[in-house]
Amino acid sequence: MKQFISTIVILITLGLAPSFAGDRVALVIGINDYTNLPKLKNPRNDAKLIAKTLEDIGFDVYSAFDPGRLELDDAIYDFSNAVSQSDIAVVYFAGHGIQFDGVSYLFPVDGKAENARDLRRLFRADELLQDISRAKKMSLLILDACRDNPFPKQLIEDDAKHSGLTRSVSAGRGLSNVQDVPKNVLIAYATQAGNVAVDGDGENSPYALALSRHLSNTSDIRIVLGAVRDDVLVATNHAQEPFTYGSLGGATYSLPVASNIDPNTIADLNVQTNTVEQTGILANTISTASVFSPAYVAWEKTTKQATRQSLANYSQNHPDSVYSAISRQLSNGANFSDLSSRPVVWRDLSKNERIDLQRKLSHAGYYSGKLDGDIGRGSKKALSAFASDLSLNGPITYKTLQVILEVADTKDFTASLSGNWVGKYRYPKPLNGVSEVNFEMNLILSQSRISGFVAEPNTFGDKSASHLYANFNGTIQGSDISWKKTYDGTGGVSHTVNYNGKIDRENAEIKGKWSIPGGWSGPFEIKLQ
Numbered sequence: 001m002k003q004f005i006s007t008i009v010i011l012i013t014l015g016l017a018p019s020f021a022g023d024r025v026a027l028v029i030g031i032n033d034y035t036n037l038p039k040l041k042n043p044r045n046d047a048k049l050i051a052k053t054l055e056d057i058g059f060d061v062y063s064a065f066d067p068g069r070l071e072l073d074d075a076i077y078d079f080s081n082a083v084s085q086s087d088i089a090v091v092y093f094a095g096h097g098i099q100f101d102g103v104s105y106l107f108p109v110d111g112k113a114e115n116a117r118d119l120r121r122l123f124r125a126d127e128l129l130q131d132i133s134r135a136k137k138m139s140l141l142i143l144d145a146c147r148d149n150p151f152p153k154q155l156i157e158d159d160a161k162h163s164g165l166t167r168s169v170s171a172g173r174g175l176s177n178v179q180d181v182p183k184n185v186l187i188a189y190a191t192q193a194g195n196v197a198v199d200g201d202g203e204n205s206p207y208a209l210a211l212s213r214h215l216s217n218t219s220d221i222r223i224v225l226g227a228v229r230d231d232v233l234v235a236t237n238h239a240q241e242p243f244t245y246g247s248l249g250g251a252t253y254s255l256p257v258a259s260n261i262d263p264n265t266i267a268d269l270n271v272q273t274n275t276v277e278q279t280g281i282l283a284n285t286i287s288t289a290s291v292f293s294p295a296y297v298a299w300e301k302t303t304k305q306a307t308r309q310s311l312a313n314y315s316q317n318h319p320d321s322v323y324s325a326i327s328r329q330l331s332n333g334a335n336f337s338d339l340s341s342r343p344v345v346w347r348d349l350s351k352n353e354r355i356d357l358q359r360k361l362s363h364a365g366y367y368s369g370k371l372d373g374d375i376g377r378g379s380k381k382a383l384s385a386f387a388s389d390l391s392l393n394g395p396i397t398y399k400t401l402q403v404i405l406e407v408a409d410t411k412d413f414t415a416s417l418s419g420n421w422v423g424k425y426r427y428p429k430p431l432n433g434v435s436e437v438n439f440e441m442n443l444i445l446s447q448s449r450i451s452g453f454v455a456e457p458n459t460f461g462d463k464s465a466s467h468l469y470a471n472f473n474g475t476i477q478g479s480d481i482s483w484k485k486t487y488d489g490t491g492g493v494s495h496t497v498n499y500n501g502k503i504d505r506e507n508a509e510i511k512g513k514w515s516i517p518g519g520w521s522g523p524f525e526i527k528l529q
Contacts, residue, residue, distance in 0.1 A: 023086055023087045023088070024057075024058050024059045024060065024086060024087060024088045024089075024090075024255070025059060025060045025061075025062070025079065025082045025083060025086045025088075025089050025090075025135075026051070026054045026059040026060070026061045026062065026089070026090040026091070026092065027061075027062045027063075027064070027075065027076065027079040027090070027091045027092070027132075028047045028048075028050055028051040028054065028061055028062070028063045028064070028091075028092045029047060029063070029064045029065075029067065029072065029075070029091075029092065029093045029094065029095065030043040030044040030045070030046055030047020030048065030063075030064075030065050030066075030094045030095065031043050031044065031065070031066050031067070031094070031095035031096070031107070031108070031109050032044040032066060032095075033066050033109060034095075034096060034107065034109055034110075034111070035109060035110050036110065036111065036112035037096050037107060037111070037112065037113075040095065040096070042094075042203065042204055042205050042208070043094035043095045043144070043205075044065050044066065044094075045203050045204050045208075046094045046144060046204050046205050046207075046208035047063065047065060047092065047094050048063075048065070049204055049208055049209075049212050050092045050094075050142075050208060050211060050212060050215075051063050051092075052212075053211070053212045053215050053216065054090065054092075054215065054255075056216065057215060057216050057255060057256035058256055059090065059255075060082070062075060062078065062079045062082070066109045067108055067109060068108050068109050068110045069108040069110055069111065069121060071108075072108045072123065073123075076123070076128065076131060079091075079131075079132075080131040080132070080134075083131065083132050083134050083135050083139075084134045084135075086135050086136065087135060087136045087137045087138075088135055088137055088138055088139070088140075088253075088255065089132045089134075089135035089138075089139045089140070090132075090139070090140045090141075090142065090255070091128060091132055091139075091140070091141050091142065092142040092144065092211075093106055093142070093143055093144065093145050094144040094145065094205075094208065095107060095145055096111070096145065097125075097143065097145030098113060098119075098122075100116065100119055103124060103125075103126065104124070104125040104126070104143070104145075105119050105122040105123065105124060105125070106122060106123045106124075106125060106128070106143075106145055107122055107123075108122070108123070125141070125143060128141065129141055129182065129185060129187070130182065132185075133182035133184070133185050135184075137184065137253070138184045138185070138186065138221075138248060138253045139182075139184065139185045139186070140185075140186045140187075140188065140221065140255075141185070141186070141187045141188070142188045142211070143187065143188070143189050143190065144190040144205065144207055144208060145190070182247065183247045183249075184247065184248060184249065185246050185247055185248075186221060186222070186225075186244060186245075186246035186247075186248055186253075187244065187245060187246050188225050188228075188242065188243075188244045189242060189243045189244070190205070190207040190232075190240070190242055191207075191240045191241060191242060191243065206231075206232050206235040206236055206240065207228070207232050207240070207242060209231075209235070210227075210228040210231035210232050210235070210242075211228055213228075213231065214227045214228050214231070215255055215256075216256055217256075218254045218255070218256045219254065220252045220253055220254060220418075221248075221253045221254065221255055222244065222248065222253070222418075223418060223444065223445060224255070225242070225244045226244075226418075226444040226451070227449070228242055229241060229242045229243075229244070230449075230451055230473075299314065299318075299321070299323040299327075311327040311328075311330050312327070312328075314327045315327050315328050319350065319352060319353075320350075320352040320353065320355075320356055321353065321356055322349065322353040322354070322356045322357045322360070322401075322405060323405065324350075324353055325344070325348065325349045325353055325398070325401075326339070326398055326401065326402055329342070329398050339397065339398045339399040339402065341397060341399075342397055342398050343395045343396065343397055344396050344397065344398055344400075344401055346375040349375075351373035352373070354373035354374070354375055354379075355371050355372070355373040357375070357379070357401075357405075358370075358371050358372075358373070358375075358379055359371055359477065360404075360405060360408035361379070361382045361383065361386065361408055362479055366382040366383075366385055366386045366408075367379060367382035368479060371477070380396075383396055383404065384396075386404055386407075386408070387400055387404060390403065390404070390407065392404070417443060417445045417450070417476075417503070417507055417528070418443055418444050418445045419442070419443065419528055419529065420440065420441070420442055420443075420528075420529045421440070421441045421442075421443055421510075421526040421527060421528055421529065422438070422439070422440050422441075422526065422527060422529055423438070423439060423441070423510075423524060423525055423526025423527060424436050424437060424438045424439065424524065424525065424526075425437055425439070425514050425522060425523070425524035426522045426523050426524070427520065427522055428520055428521065428522050431459065431460055432459060432460060434459045434460075437456055437457065437459050438456065438457070439454055439455065439456035439457075440454070440455050440456070441453065441454045441455075441472075441526065445476070449473070449474070449475055449476075450472075450473070450474045450475065450476060450481070450483055451471070451472065451473045451474075452471070452472055453469070453470070453471055453472075454469065454470040454471075454472060454485055455467055455468070455469050456468050456470075458491045458493075460493070461490070461491025461492050461493040462491050462492040464490075464491055464492065465490045465491040467490070467491075468487055468490055468491050468493050469487070469488050469490050470485045470486055470487040470488060470497075471485070471486055471488060472484060472485040472486070472499075474499070476503070479502050479503045479504075480500075480501075480502060480503075481500075481501050481502070481503055481510060481512075482498070482499060482500045482501070483498075483499050484496055484497070484498055484499075485497045485498075485499060495516065496516075496517070497514050497515070497516055498514065498515050498516075498517070499512060499513075499514050499524060500512050500513055500515075501513070501524070507528070508527060508528045509525065509526070509527050509528070510525065510526050511523070511524070511525045512524060512525075
């Protein structure tokens with residue numbers, strides 16, 4: 001954990017890394033009023049929602065609402081020129097889409113598909129992917145274009161002839177996977193290939209609402225899209241499951257910039273930005289990819305306004321967040337120098353604020369005590385060790401505390417939990433001659449929630465299956481982790497098992513106890529692969 005800390009580049013308090021114009025660009029397309037196809041209700045609203053969300057997290061957004069073929073072609077051309085100068089490029093398309101002979105096509109407002117020849121005037125998803133793949137770091141193509149629509153019988157018959165089949169239903173239902181995905185590119189579908197998505201009963205589709213809710217999360221984009229999937233499954237009663245695939249490496253890919261704070265907006269507080277050297281932090285550059293908790297997201301929005309009133313409001317609206325203590329100092333007239341030199345008076349923080357601090361230190365792997373709000377020897381030792389690893393010397397000031405919070409809030413510490421785990425659970429006494437069962441699990445972490453999938457040998461189900469499978473959902477609080485595993489019915493097994501455990505300091509091993517309500521219980525342990 002300390003080795004990881006030494007590589008983190010710290011952001012400067014109230015003078016965070018600026019958003020550099022053009023380093024993140026997005027093209028957002030939403031089409032409702034088709035002239036040759038059934039009209040749709042929500043894509044234009046969805047596109048406007050996503051455009052606003054992307055703008056809020058630092059993107060230069062190009063938008064096109066109900067564009068015809070020529071207008072959409074111009075928009076894609078202009079956008080593709082901007083992509084080559086950008087670090088991250090995103091395209092979001094909401095409207096009609098179709099797969100034909102394994103190729104996905106997107107319809108402009110005047111597009112039609114009466115036969116296979118009409119498809120030449122549409123936009124191929126794989127060609128659009130090539131346009132955006134020139135971004136320096138990563139590209140993301142979001143296809144919310146899988147809404148079920150009636151297409152002509154002739155097109156379906158053409159598809160059958162073209163694919164060599166006697167009967168095909170691929171034309172007109174969902175999209176197909178894009179082939180030959182370039183490196184550092186991710187594709188997000190509103191639903192799995194070949195399936196259809198829900199347009200929604202309200203002003204927005206379930207998928208667009210989930211995207212808007214999670215895109216501002218600065219976790220790795222794969223974790224973010226996993227959270228979107230979970231929300232859509234719940235919202236559609238498991239009728240729609242978003243799907244993501246692509247070719248990203250092992251680095252963390254985050255969409256939002258760290259901050260869009262304009263120093264001029266905080267002039268009335270006499271808060272000045274500072275340099276890395278003046279804060280004593282060992283770093284060469286300012287990171288724009290740090291990952292902050294939901295509490296920090298709200299704090300960041302407050303500092304964009306950075307008036308005494310907005311800071312005072314933050315303290316009232318977020319009484320449990322330790323950022324409230326800092327906001328109170330600033331709203332009472334403190335300036336940057338005050339924050340740098342004023343030691344924290346722990347009794348001035350509420351109990352919930354102190355618990356919040358302990359929780360963040362626990363997530364960072366420095367504190368393993370109780371979350372009781374008592375800033376005693378254990379908490380102070382954790383704070384001192386954390387500050388030392390960040391090259392922050394001297395007493396814990398409000399400025400030091402702010403920096404510690406920013407780093408402790410990063411999800412990189414617990415993001416390493418996401419991945420493939422192997423483990424075993426033990427019975428309290430042998431069952432069918434078996435005392436111990438090995439299993440594999442894939443875990444996805446989003447905020448403080450976990451979800452995933454488990455596979456294990458069939459040791460107690462019927463003989464119809466060699467393995468049993470289950471889904472799980474749970475939460476993390478500090479080093480405590482718990483989840484509920486529910487078998488999916490394979491092998492005649494569908495009961496639920498509760499797991500409660502502790503994560504080790506390196507986030508590489510979890511040990512604890514499993515239990516069946518009203519039934520057996522025993523120990524388990526898993527290790528990250």
